[in-house]
Amino acid sequence: MMKEMLENVKKQCPLVHNITNYVTVNDCANALLACGGSPIMSDDIEEVEEITSICGGLNINIGTLNQNTIPSMYKAGMKANELSHPVVLDPVGAGASALRTNTAMGLIEKLDIAVIRGNISEIKTLALGSGTTRGVDADISDRVTRDNLQQSVAFAKEFSKRSGAVIAITGAIDIVADKEKAYCIFNGDPMMGIITGTGCQLSAITAAYVTANPDKPLEAAAAAVCLMGVCGEKALERMGEDDGNSSYRNYIIDAIYRMTGEELEERAKVEIY
Amino acid sequence: MMKEMLENVKKQCPLVHNITNYVTVNDCANALLACGGSPIMSDDIEEVEEITSICGGLNINIGTLNQNTIPSMYKAGMKANELSHPVVLDPVGAGASALRTNTAMGLIEKLDIAVIRGNISEIKTLALGSGTTRGVDADISDRVTRDNLQQSVAFAKEFSKRSGAVIAITGAIDIVADKEKAYCIFNGDPMMGIITGTGCQLSAITAAYVTANPDKPLEAAAAAVCLMGVCGEKALERMGEDDGNSSYRNYIIDAIYRMTGEELEERAKVEIY
Amino acid sequence: MMKEMLENVKKQCPLVHNITNYVTVNDCANALLACGGSPIMSDDIEEVEEITSICGGLNINIGTLNQNTIPSMYKAGMKANELSHPVVLDPVGAGASALRTNTAMGLIEKLDIAVIRGNISEIKTLALGSGTTRGVDADISDRVTRDNLQQSVAFAKEFSKRSGAVIAITGAIDIVADKEKAYCIFNGDPMMGIITGTGCQLSAITAAYVTANPDKPLEAAAAAVCLMGVCGEKALERMGEDDGNSSYRNYIIDAIYRMTGEELEERAKVEIY
Secondary structure (H helix, E strand, O other), X not given: OHHHHHHHHHHHOOEEEEEOOOOOHHHHHHHHHHHXXXXXXXXXXXXXXXXXXXXXXXXXXXXXXXXXXXXXHHHHXXXXXXXXXXXXXXXXXXXXXXXXXXXXXXXXXXXXXXXXXXXXXXXXXXXXXXXXXXXXXXXXXXXXXXXXXXHHHHHHXXXXXXXXXXXXXXXXXXXXXXXXXEEEEOOOOHHHHHOOOHHHHHHHHHHHHHHXXXXXXXXXXXXXXXXXXXXXXXXXXXXXXXOOHHHHHHHHHHHHHHOOHHHHHHXXXXXXX | OHHHHHHHXXXXXXXXXXXXXXXXXXXXXXXXXXXXXXEEEOOOOOOHHHHHHHOOEEEEEOOOOOOOHHHHHHHHHHHHHHOOOXXXXXXXXXXXXXHHHHHHHHXXXXXXXXXXXXXXXXXXXXXXXXXXXXXXXXXXXXXXXXXXXXXXXXXXXXXXXXXXXXXXXXXXXXXXXXXXXXXXXOOOOHHHHHOOOHHHHHHHHHHHHHHHOOOOHHHHHHHHHHHHHHHHHHHHHOOOOOOOHHHHHHHHHHHHHHOOHHHHHHHOOEEEO | OHHHHHHHHHHHOOEEEEEOOOOOHHXXXXXXXXXXXXXXXXXXXXOHHHHHHHXXXXXEEOOOOOOOHHHHHHHHHHHHHHOOOOEEXXXXXXXXXXXXXXXXXXXHHHOOOOEEXXXXXXXXXXXXXXXXXXXXXXXXXXXXXXXXXXXXXXXXXXXXXXXXXXXXXXXXXXXXEOOOOEEEEOOOOHHHHXXXXXXXXXXXXXXXXHHHOOOOHHHHHHHHHHHHHHHHHHHHHOOOOOOXXXXXXXXXXXXXHHOOHHHHHHHOOEEEO
C-alpha cells in the first residue's frame, strides 16, 4: 500500500499550493520536490484562487499567520473545495494564541479539509477546545504512549468523524485515522524534534500524497507520515560524530529524495486499529 | 571574458538590494555572498529608496509578491533607475496568475530593466502575452532544444529589442541575448530543477555581476548564467550515494564560493549566435 | 562561568519568542534548538502579547522590519517588560535607513532591553547618532582592533550605562559590556561574515542564554557570544576542500548542537576589562 502511494506521487508530480509560514517554507519546498511533488508558494489574496486552480492540492499552515494571510487561507480553501482539490491543514501552535486556535477552528468549520496534521497538543486544542500547547511543540502531559494508545486512537477516530477530515497526530507514536480505521506508526526518532519544520515538511508532503491518491486519503496520509518517520531514521543512521541538527535536516530531505516504494514498505512499522 | 566578469565581482563586492520572495531568500543571500557580492534584503515602502541608494544594484523577484511589496518594487526600481543602478527582474510564475503577469509587465513598462531572467514559459508570457506556465516551472512544450534553438534565439533578441533589457532564458539550454547577440550556454544539469531556488539564486548573482560590470550587461549576465550551470555540474560530481536534493543545494552554493575565473572559462560550454 | 551559562540553557530549554526577519529565520530557529532552547516565531499584532506571555524571553530583530511588524515589536516588548522577560534587540542595518535607525532607537527608548547585539557600525549609529553602516555589514573604518580596544570598551560601557542594556558588539574582536565590566572575546573567524545570519543566530541564542540565566545578563550574553565564536572556529576546522559557505553554515549549527560546557570553557579566549 505504501509503495503504491509513493509511486503515484513520483508518477504524477502533483503541484501543491502552499500558504505556509516563512520559518520552514524553504524546507517545505525542497521536501515537496524530494518526494516527487512540485511546490508553489503564494499567499496574496488577489492571486490565491488562480494559483490554487492550477494546482492539484492545497496545504494551509498557520505557523506565521497574519491579518493578510488569514483571509487568503479561507479564499484559497474555498476555491480548492469548489474544485475538489484536497486541502491539508497544519494548525501550528493552535492553543498557543486565540488567533491560532480561532483561525484553525474557523478553517475546519468553513472548509472541507482532507487531512488535519498536527502534534497531540494542537489536535487536542481543536478537538476538545483545550490542550496545553507549549509554544509550537507538544506538551509532555499530552503525549501518545503505548499505555494510552487505545484511548488516543478512539479520540482520533471520534475527531475524524466530527470534522470529516483524516486526523494525523504525529509524535513518538503517530496516529493517522479516519472515523473507522487508524494506522499507528512507530517509525521516527526524537531527534526529529531538534530541527525546526519536520512537521511542516510532513504536512506539505501529505498534501502531495493525498493529491496523487485522491480516493485514498487515509492510506495516502499514513504513507506520508510513515515516509517522514523512516527518513528520520535513515538520516540518523547517516550522522557522523561532528554532525548536529543542521546536517540532520539535510539528511532527512536527502532520504526523502532517495526513498523507494520497496524500502518504505520494508521499513514501515505499522499497526492497524 | 567570463574570468574578467567573475573577478570584477570578487574585487568590487557589489552590494545588492533584493526585494525577493521568502521561499528562497536565504539561499539568495548565501549565493550572493558565495559569488563575492553582499546582500541586503528590504521591502518596506518607507525604506526601499534609501536602501537602494546605498547599494550598487537591485534585484526584484516576484516569487511571493503581495500588496505591500509590489509598490515597493516600483519605488525601489524608479530610484535605482534615477541613480543608474542596474535592475534585474525575475518574473517568477508570470503566467500563473494575473497578478504576477501584470506586475512583471508593469515593471518592464515603467522601469529601465538591465536583465530579465526567467524560464521559457515566464519569458514567453511576458513577450507574447501567452505561454503555458505550470506553476513556477517551465512547461515542457515551451522548452528550448537544439531543434528550435535558432528560433528561440531570434525570439530572445526580438524581446530584448522591444524591452531594452538583456533577456536570460534558463533551462536545459540557456539563452542570454541582447538585440544583436546571443550566448547559448550548455552547462548545467536537470537535477538543478529538483531544488527550489536555483533560478532565484541566479537572478541575485546576475544582479551582482551586472553591478560589477556596468558596461557589459550582456557578458555579465552570460557569465552569471554560465557560473550557475558549471556549479550545478560540479555539485553533481560531488554527490554521494546517500545525497539528495538538500545536499545538492549546499554543494551548488559551495561550488559558487570556490569557483575561480580560470575554472569558469575552462568549463564553459558556450556558442555565440 | 561559561559552562554554567550553557548548562542552564540545556537544562531549562527556554522558550524564546522571535520577531525576526524572513532571511535568516530558519537558521535562527535551528540555532536556538541546537543550543538547547526552543523557538517560536510570531509577528502578528493580534497574537504577539499572548505568544510572548507563554515564552521566557523575546528576541526582536529588525532585519526585514515593515509597517505591520514594527507595532508588533513594541507591543510584544511592552508585554515582555511587564512580565519581566528579558528582551534582546538586534538592530540589523541601523544606520542604513531612517526607518531602521528610528525603529531601533524607539525600541531602546520605550522598552527595557536586556541586551543589544549588533556590529560596531550599528551600535555606533544607535549610541552616537552616526556611524557608517554599509548595508547590513560593519564598515571597515569602524572596526574594533587591538589598537582601539580600550577606547571601544569605554564606548560600550558608556552606552550600556545610558541605555541600561548589556551591549554586545560583535566582529573580529567582540565586546560584551555592562556599565562596569566588559568581556572581550577573541574567538571566531572572518569566514563567519561570508554566510548570512551568524549575527541573527547569535541574537536568538543570546535570548535563550539570558532567559535561562536571568540574574546574570552580562555573563550570559558573553557566554553566547563566545559559543558562537568557538563554533565558528570548530566549523572551520571541519571544512573540506570542496566546502564553501553553505556547508560552513551547516557546520556552525552542528557545532552549536555538539558544544559542551567543558569545551566552551576550554576554547574561550576572553579578557576582562
